[in-house]
Amino acid sequence: MARKTGSHSEITGPRIRAAALRLFARQGYAAVSMRQIAAEVGVQAGALYLYTPDKQSLLADLMVTHMKDLLAAHASLPALSDPAARLDQFARFHIRHHIDRPDAVFIAYMELRNLEPANFAAVEALRRRYEDALESILRDGRDAGQFAVPDTKLATLALIAMLTGVTNWYREGGRLSRAEVESIYADMALNAVRRV
Amino acid sequence: MARKTGSHSEITGPRIRAAALRLFARQGYAAVSMRQIAAEVGVQAGALYLYTPDKQSLLADLMVTHMKDLLAAHASLPALSDPAARLDQFARFHIRHHIDRPDAVFIAYMELRNLEPANFAAVEALRRRYEDALESILRDGRDAGQFAVPDTKLATLALIAMLTGVTNWYREGGRLSRAEVESIYADMALNAVRRV
DNA sequence: ATGGTATCTGAACGCGCGTTCATTTCAACC
DNA sequence: GGTTGAAATGAACGCGCGTTCAGATACCAT
Numbered sequence: 001m002a003r004k005t006g007s008h009s010e011i012t013g014p015r016i017r018a019a020a021l022r023l024f025a026r027q028g029y030a031a032v033s034m035r036q037i038a039a040e041v042g043v044q045a046g047a048l049y050l051y052t053p054d055k056q057s058l059l060a061d062l063m064v065t066h067m068k069d070l071l072a073a074h075a076s077l078p079a080l081s082d083p084a085a086r087l088d089q090f091a092r093f094h095i096r097h098h099i100d101r102p103d104a105v106f107i108a109y110m111e112l113r114n115l116e117p118a119n120f121a122a123v124e125a126l127r128r129r130y131e132d133a134l135e136s137i138l139r140d141g142r143d144a145g146q147f148a149v150p151d152t153k154l155a156t157l158a159l160i161a162m163l164t165g166v167t168n169w170y171r172e173g174g175r176l177s178r179a180e181v182e183s184i185y186a187d188m189a190l191n192a193v194r195r196v
Numbered sequence: 197m198a199r200k201t202g203s204h205s206e207i208t209g210p211r212i213r214a215a216a217l218r219l220f221a222r223q224g225y226a227a228v229s230m231r232q233i234a235a236e237v238g239v240q241a242g243a244l245y246l247y248t249p250d251k252q253s254l255l256a257d258l259m260v261t262h263m264k265d266l267l268a269a270h271a272s273l274p275a276l277s278d279p280a281a282r283l284d285q286f287a288r289f290h291i292r293h294h295i296d297r298p299d300a301v302f303i304a305y306m307e308l309r310n311l312e313p314a315n316f317a318a319v320e321a322l323r324r325r326y327e328d329a330l331e332s333i334l335r336d337g338r339d340a341g342q343f344a345v346p347d348t349k350l351a352t353l354a355l356i357a358m359l360t361g362v363t364n365w366y367r368e369g370g371r372l373s374r375a376e377v378e379s380i381y382a383d384m385a386l387n388a389v390r391r392v
Numbered sequence: 393a394t395g396g397t398a399t400c401t402g403a404a405c406g407c408g409c410g411t412t413c414a415t416t417t418c419a420a421c422c
Numbered sequence: 423g424g425t426t427g428a429a430a431t432g433a434a435c436g437c438g439c440g441t442t443c444a445g446a447t448a449c450c451a452t
Binding site: 009050 | 398399400401402
Binding site: 027028030031110113150157158160164165166168169175176180181184185189191192193194196 | 223
C-alpha cells in the first residue's frame with residue numbers, strides 16, 4: 001500500500017501539528033513518540049518526515065507559532081493611553097487569548113527545557129517581547145502615580161503568572177462564564193498594582 | 197566488582213532522591229533514564245532498585261514528600277485571627293517555602309501528568325488541602341467585609357499561581373533580596389483581594 | 393487514456409530504555 | 423579471623439525509539 005485516498009499536504013500538515021500539540025500537552029514532549037502522533041493522524045511514522053525535518057523542529061514550530069500568534073493578536077489591540085485602561089485591556093486580552101489555548105500555553109511554558117539552544121533562544125526572545133509590553137504599562141502607570149510597583153519586572157512576572165494560571169483550571173461550561181473569569185482576573189490584576 | 201567502599205543505605209537512598217529531583221526538574225521525568233540517575237549518584241542502574249520499586253514510585257515519592265513537607269511547614273505557623281494578617285502570613289510563608297525549592301515545585305506542578313492514577317489522586321488530595329487553607333482565609337476575609345472576592349476558589353488559584361511563579365525567575369544573589377521579594381509579593385496578594 | 397509526481401507505506405537500522413538477577417564485595421559482629 | 427548479610431555490580435532481556443528509504447499508490451494535467 002501507499003498513498004491514501006483523499007490525502008493532501010494541506011490537510012495532513014495541520015493535522016500533524018494539531019495531534020502533536022494535543023499529545024505533547026497531555027504527555028510531554030519526551031513521552032510522546034512519532035509513531036503515536038502518526039497514529040493519531042492515521043498515517044505511518046515515516047510520513048511525518050514529509051512535514052517536519054525531525055521531532056525537535058515540530059516542537060519548536062509549535063512554540064514559535066504560539067508566541068507569534070500571541071504577539072500578533074496583542075499588536076492588533078486598539079491603542080489606549082491611560083495606564084489603568086491599558087492594564088485592564090492587557091489583562092482581559094491575556095485571559096481571552098489563553099483561556100482557549102490551554103494546550104499551546106502549557107507547552108510554551110513547560111517544554112522550554114526540551115528545546116535545543118537555538119530554538120530556546122528564539123522562543124525566549126518572543127516571550128520577552130510580550131513581557132516587555134506589560135512592563136511598559138506598569139512603568140508608565142508608576143510614573144503617572146497611578147500604580148505602586150516597587151519593581152516593575154517582578155510585578156510583570158507576577159501578573160503574567162497569575163493570569164496565565166487560568167489555563168490550569170478553567171473548563172468550558174463550568175461554574176463561571178468566560179466573561180466573568182475575564183473580569184475577575186482583570187480586577188485582581190489592577191488592584192494588585194494600584195496605588196492605595 | 198560489587199559493593200563500593202564506604203557505601204551505606206542511609207546515604208545512597210537520599211542521594212538517589214536528590215539526583216532524581218534535580219534531573220526530573222531539568223529534563224522532565226520521561227526524558228531522564230534510570231542510568232542517568234545512577235550515574236549522578238555514582239552507582240550502576242541496578243542498584244537503584246534497592247531503594248525504589250520502580251521509576252514511577254520514585255517520582256511519586258518525590259511529589260508526595262514535597263506536598264507533605266509543605267503542609268507540615270504550613271501547619272506549624274502561629275495561629276492568627278485577622279484575615280488580612282493571615283493572608284499576609286500565608287503569602288510570606290508560601291514565598292519563603294517555595295523560593296528555595298524550585299526543583300521540587302517544578303516537578304510537583306509539571307509531572308502530574310506522568311503519575312499513575314493512584315499516585316495522581318494522592319498528590320492532588322494533598323494539594324487540595326493546601327489550597328483549602330488559603331480559600332478559608334479568603335472566605336473569612338470576605339465574610340468580615342475586608343476582602344472583595346467574587347469567587348473564592350478562583351481567587352485562591354489566582355493567588356497561588358502568582359506566588360508560585362516566583363520560582364520561575366528568582367535566583368540567589370539577584371537584584372532583589374529574599375525579604376524584598378517576600379514583601380512585594382505579599383503586598384500584591386493582599387491588594388489583589390482587598391476591598392477598595 | 394496515460395504519464396508524472398506528490399503522497400504515503402512498511403521494513404529496516406542501531407540504540408537506549410526499565411527492569412531482573414546471579415554473582416561479588418565489603419563491613420560488622422562474634 | 424571467619425561468617426554473615428547488606429550493598430552493589432554487570433550482563434542480559436525484550437521492546438520501542440527517531441529516522442531513513444526504496445517501492446507502491448492515487449491524483450492531476452494533458
